[in-house]
Amino acid sequence: MARKQQEKSQQTKEELMSAANELFGRKGFTETTVAEITRHAGYAKGSFYRHWVSKDKLFLEIIEDKLIQYRNARDERLSRAGSLEEVMHIIWDFLENMVQDRNWAKVFLEFTIYASRIPELREDLGLSQYRLSETVFAELVKDFIETDYPPEKLGALNTVLFEGYMVRNALETGFMIQNSGEHGLIELKEIREAAVALAISKGLKKKPE
Template identity: 60%
Template sequence: MARKQKEKSKQTMNDLMDSAQKLFVRKGYVATSVAEITDNAGYSKGNFYRYWASKDRLFLDILESKMRDYREARDKKLSTAGSLEEVINIIWDFLEDIVRDCNWAKVFLEFTIHAARTPEIRGDLGLSQYRLSDEIFAGLISEYLETDFPAEKLGALNTVMFEGFMVHNALGTGVLDLQTVRDAAVTLILDKGLKK
């Protein structure tokens, strides 16, 4: 009996998360209410609050799940890398997967701005399971560096270039394309990370 209840709970959570993702993409994060999420999924608000204290917490769970999926695909490829250039290109393949999910990328940017104004969420969003982490990046490239340039700084530069592109892309400026940003990031990292 307990197993059936666990399965039912898991299904309820998945239904609510799916409903939220669809509504966030269609309406935006801020414009979507908990009542809309639960109505769309066919559940009561009580079911929602059984699993999450707030819409922000639900979003963080969705984000963690998405990042886990992206990272699993990346890590499989990384196991075969033999050079800094290969590792950086695998990382950029991973980043391109995020960009291809363009509707979700816009929701993530909206949530990031929301979190910047909400101190308790801002702190959580900075945790590595939710975002592109300078520490994770450093860990992925450290063994391939030939210089003493800090791997965390390379991670931060890479993240700034990627997230800057995401903003440009969301605004539809058309000034930069992803390949140009990727090429610039790879060039910068190889320049700072390899002996000349």
């Protein structure tokens, strides 16, 4: 009996998370209410509060679940990587997968701005399971670094490049550059190429001519 209750509780939780995911993507985080989530999933509000104390905590769990899925696919490939360049491309494949989920990227940006005003939530969002971590990045590349350049700094630079792109992409403004007096959009693949080139330049020893 207890096992059936646990299975039912887990099913309820998954259905509530699925409903929340759909509504967040459609309406945004702040415009979606707990009542709408439970109604969409077909449950009473009490079912929600048996699993989470607030909508904020639900969203943090959704972030963690999404990043776990992305990271599992990334880590399986990283276990077979043989060079810094290969590792960098695997990492950027992982980052691009997040960008391609446009609704999610926008909601994540919205939640990040919202969380920045709440000290406790801002501290939660700073934990590595909820964000792109320079420390995690350093662990992924450190075995392929040949120089004394800090891998954490490479991680910080890549994070700045990626998160800057994600913000502009979510706002649908793009990156504007000057080229011979003309404006042009920088594509994500160009940012990837710059990040990989930077990692190789800083992380690998120069080969003799």
